Amino acid sequence: MDGCRFSLLVLLIVLAAVLIGLASAHPGPEEEMEIEYNYGSNLGSNKWGNLHQHYETCLSGKMQSPIDIDKNDAVLNETLGSLIRKYTSANATLVNHIYSVGVLFEEDFGELVIDGRIYTLKQMHWHTPSEHQINGVRYDAELHLVHQAYDDGIAVVAILYQLGRDDPLVSALKNKLEELADDDKCKKEERAEIPLGKFDSKLIKIKPRKYYRYLGSLTTPPCTEYVVWTVLARVRTISNSQVEMLRAPLDKPYKKNARPVQVLNGRKIQAYYDQITNPLGNE
Ligand SMILES: *[C@@H]1O[C@H](CO)[C@@H](O)[C@H](O)[C@H]1NC(C)=O
Numbered sequence: 001m002d003g004c005r006f007s008l009l010v011l012l013i014v015l016a017a018v019l020i021g022l023a024s025a026h027p028g029p030e031e032e033m034e035i036e037y038n039y040g041s042n043l044g045s046n047k048w049g050n051l052h053q054h055y056e057t058c059l060s061g062k063m064q065s066p067i068d069i070d071k072n073d074a075v076l077n078e079t080l081g082s083l084i085r086k087y088t089s090a091n092a093t094l095v096n097h098i099y100s101v102g103v104l105f106e107e108d109f110g111e112l113v114i115d116g117r118i119y120t121l122k123q124m125h126w127h128t129p130s131e132h133q134i135n136g137v138r139y140d141a142e143l144h145l146v147h148q149a150y151d152d153g154i155a156v157v158a159i160l161y162q163l164g165r166d167d168p169l170v171s172a173l174k175n176k177l178e179e180l181a182d183d184d185k186c187k188k189e190e191r192a193e194i195p196l197g198k199f200d201s202k203l204i205k206i207k208p209r210k211y212y213r214y215l216g217s218l219t220t221p222p223c224t225e226y227v228v229w230t231v232l233a234r235v236r237t238i239s240n241s242q243v244e245m246l247r248a249p250l251d252k253p254y255k256k257n258a259r260p261v262q263v264l265n266g267r268k269i270q271a272y273y274d275q276i277t278n279p280l281g282n283e
């Protein structure tokens with residue numbers, strides 16, 4: 001174990017001790033237990049449920065994510081309605097979360113409305129390869145836009161990417177991602193952070209023609225359930241060098257940070273598209 005890993009571990013233990021002290025009954029995504037886990041062989045996803053009692057749901061949960069979306073099994077539900085997202089532009093921070101690279105929105109950035117419930121955008125992060133599959137196909141990357149309601153309810157919008165042309169969002173972050181990769185993670189802070197200044201919401205305000213909806217969980221420990229998932233049907237493109245850019249700041253056991261697909265356990269996947277403007281249900 002080198003000095004960097006050691007200080008990180010000490011930090012995680014201290015953080016866990018503090019959190020246990022606080023004994024929060026419903027840990028939200030910001031205050032979750034930081035027991036070390038990864039995607040490697042020793043602390044990998046099939047072991048998460050045994051790493052700590054707070055991660056038990058990863059093993060015993062009956063509505064876990066990600067899943068494979070079988071298009072033929074998805075049931076059209078017109079009541080879902082088109083996706084309502086109101087984002088503004090505000091300061092944001094690029095962060096190396098150790099298990100993924102992401103962007104934090106600490107200022108009020110905007111909201112997602114599902115069934116009349118308001119969820120505020122808190123953060124987004126990438127997984128490479130994708131976590132969700134469509135018709136058995138795992139794609140090359142997946143972006144998760146994580147929203148939280150006032151009562152801690154979570155709603156995630158997922159966008160899938162296959163190798164191809166550059167993704168405009170990652171292009172806009174190119175210099176900062178390179179800076180993050182160069183940053184010495186051991187310096188002073190527990191995690192490398194790079195201010196992005198004002199982040200343009202146009203980069204993430206995609207209006208989908210079609211999406212899938214199901215009830216699942218966080219895809220990382222503590223695997224908390226009752227997460228409302230919205231997976232956009234249209235697979236977008238990302239270039240190979242951009243996938244490498246998203247992986248560069250991460251340590252080896254986190255570079256491929258996709259949890260395997262989980263069993264449905266009878267859950268129904270719903271689909272929505274506007275039958276008037278998109279009568280064929282195109283992606
Ligand atoms: C269709 O969506 C609405 C709104 O989310 C929901 O209340 C309803 O239960 C769904 N219908 C089915 C059959 O799942």
Ligand SMILES: *[C@@H]1O[C@H](CO)[C@@H](O)[C@H](O)[C@H]1NC(C)=O
Pocket residue numbers: 091107195196197198
């Ligand atoms: C946003 O960030 C800039 C520097 O990047 C700073 O000058 C400004 O005060 C920040 N705005 C808010 C509302 O914090």
